[in-house]
Amino acid sequence: MISVSEALDLIKTHASQLPSVKSLLRDSYGCYLAEEILAPISLPSFRQSAMDGYAFRKGEIVELEVIGECKAGDATEFEIQENQAVRIFTGARVPDQADTVIMQEHVEVNGGKISIQKMPEKSTNVREVGEQIQAGDQVLPAGTRINESIIGFLTSFGITEVLVISKPKITLIVTGNELQEAGSPLRPGSIYESNAIMLESALKSRGFDSVQLLKVVDDLEATKRTIAYGLESDLLLISGGISVGDYDFVKEALQANGVQEIFYKINQKPGKPLWFGKSDKTLVFALPGNPASSLTCFLIYALSALKIMSGNPDYDLNFQTGVLKHRTFNKFGKTLFILGTEKNGQLEIYPKQASSMLISYALGNALVLVPAEKEILEPGESVLFLPINRS
Numbered sequence: 319m320i321s322v323s324e325a326l327d328l329i330k331t332h333a334s335q336l337p338s339v340k341s342l343l344r345d346s347y348g349c350y351l352a353e354e355i356l357a358p359i360s361l362p363s364f365r366q367s368a369m370d371g372y373a374f375r376k377g378e379i380v381e382l383e384v385i386g387e388c389k390a391g392d393a394t395e396f397e398i399q400e401n402q403a404v405r406i407f408t409g410a411r412v413p414d415q416a417d418t419v420i421m422q423e424h425v426e427v428n429g430g431k432i433s434i435q436k437m438p439e440k441s442t443n444v445r446e447v448g449e450q451i452q453a454g455d456q457v458l459p460a461g462t463r464i465n466e467s468i469i470g471f472l473t474s475f476g477i478t479e480v481l482v483i484s485k486p487k488i489t490l491i492v493t494g495n496e497l498q499e500a501g502s503p504l505r506p507g508s509i510y511e512s513n514a515i516m517l518e519s520a521l522k523s524r525g526f527d528s529v530q531l532l533k534v535v536d537d538l539e540a541t542k543r544t545i546a547y548g549l550e551s552d553l554l555l556i557s558g559g560i561s562v563g564d565y566d567f568v569k570e571a572l573q574a575n576g577v578q579e580i581f582y583k584i585n586q587k588p589g590k591p592l593w594f595g596k597s598d599k600t601l602v603f604a605l606p607g608n609p610a611s612s613l614t615c616f617l618i619y620a621l622s623a624l625k626i627m628s629g630n631p632d633y634d635l636n637f638q639t640g641v642l643k644h645r646t647f648n649k650f651g652k653t654l655f656i657l658g659t660e661k662n663g664q665l666e667i668y669p670k671q672a673s674s675m676l677i678s679y680a681l682g683n684a685l686v687l688v689p690a691e692k693e694i695l696e697p698g699e700s701v702l703f704l705p706i707n708r709s
């Protein structure tokens with residue numbers, strides 16, 4: 319059995335970034351840029367008025383004749399003398415011969431004339447060409463994650479397509495004869511299937527929205543066929559059927575499909591029987607079926623692989639340090655992942671911790687790592703935890 323850090327190292331060795339693709343900017347939210355973006359135009363691309371008012375040539379003259387109007391979207395040019403002004407509005411192109419805009423609150427209007435109450439500095443209220451960014455300058459480096467402000471900013475250059483790292487296509491297979499879909503009265507011996515929707519939500523909330531869901535009963539041939547179909551994806555997640563029971567067919571079905579085993583079983587609890595492997599184009603995680611085991615293996619391992627595949631440079635687990643409030647035991651000689659709540663760095667651990675239970679996961683906001691070699695942790699001792707269930 320390998321350790322948690324050995325498992326993570328093997329995942330880093332075998333996961334690789336997916337190819338880059340052209341994407342419509344509107345569809346690229348959450349993707350990572352595969353290219354540096356240079357400004358195709360300066361912003362602003364023409365001199366713009368920042369106020370509703372009057373554009374003029376700054377001098378000593380305070381009584382100006384208004385010779386025309388320039389509203390947003392107009393491109394009219396004006397010959398402006400020193401005793402003249404043009405009525406102008408916010409966002410409108412400032413005529414070449416004007417160098418200053420005075421806001422309308424600072425003038426008195428008399429018929430076709432204005433009288434400047436307080437002479438502004440030259441260039442006041444004129445947004446200069448390239449004030450935000452000059453054509454040819456770097457807008458964003460490669461590796462940037464696209465968010466809503468970036469989508470807005472890039473669109474202001476007229477950009478509609480970007481080169482991004484592909485997002486992984488994911489297939490999620492749940493196995494088990496006992497599994498019943500929620501929404502109808504429970505049959506004797508069955509349980510409501512909950513891993514699929516849990517893992518699908520975990521994926522979608524992190525921007526992995528290409529998820530195909532398949533279900534299969536505990537039957538070797540059916541499992542083989544379903545896995546063969548799932549191997550069309552970039553990442554295959556399988557829940558259940560990976561332990562040693564007579565009806566656990568996942569390992570055999572993966573092998574029959576030519577998926578190479580990279581590791582099986584980690585010295586941890588929950589999540590010991592995690593299986594990780596690789597075929598030509600697909601990474602495969604066979605997650606233990608117990609719900610807390612499945613989620614733990616997803617959060618610690620599968621998510622790291624997904625981040626690497628999608629070009630996220632920040633793929634390492636972002637553990638934080640907290641202080642235990644109570645004495646905590648580790649009787650197993652394994653790395654434990656246990657649930658608690660963290661407030662101001664203080665960690666309260668829940669009493670119910672089992673691979674079959676989601677109760678503490680549902681209540682907690684911290685997944686605490688207890689090292690395998692630690693038998694007892696005293697109150698006040700520092701431990702690592704991953705923040706979970708936080709927006």
Ligand SMILES: Nc1nc2c(c(=O)[nH]1)N[C@H]1C(S)=C(S)[C@@H](COP(=O)(O)OP(=O)(O)OC[C@H]3O[C@@H](n4cnc5c(N)ncnc54)[C@H](O)[C@@H]3O)O[C@H]1N2
Pocket residue numbers: 492493494496497509510511512513514557558559560561562563566589590591605606607608609611673674
């Ligand atoms: N003799 C041994 N038995 C077991 C071992 C072992 O080492 N020797 N390991 C145990 C550990 S640890 C785990 S974890 C489980 C993993 O079992 P499987 O991955 O084969 O999962 P299943 O047997 O299919 O299911 C386990 C458990 O989880 C429930 N389950 C399964 N799928 C779902 C689902 N989609 N939604 C909700 N609940 C699900 C299932 O009903 C079982 O109760 O093996 C131990 N056994």
Ligand code: MOO
Pocket residue numbers: 586587588589590591606608611612673674
């Ligand atoms: O290792 Mo299993 O996931 O505890 O129950």
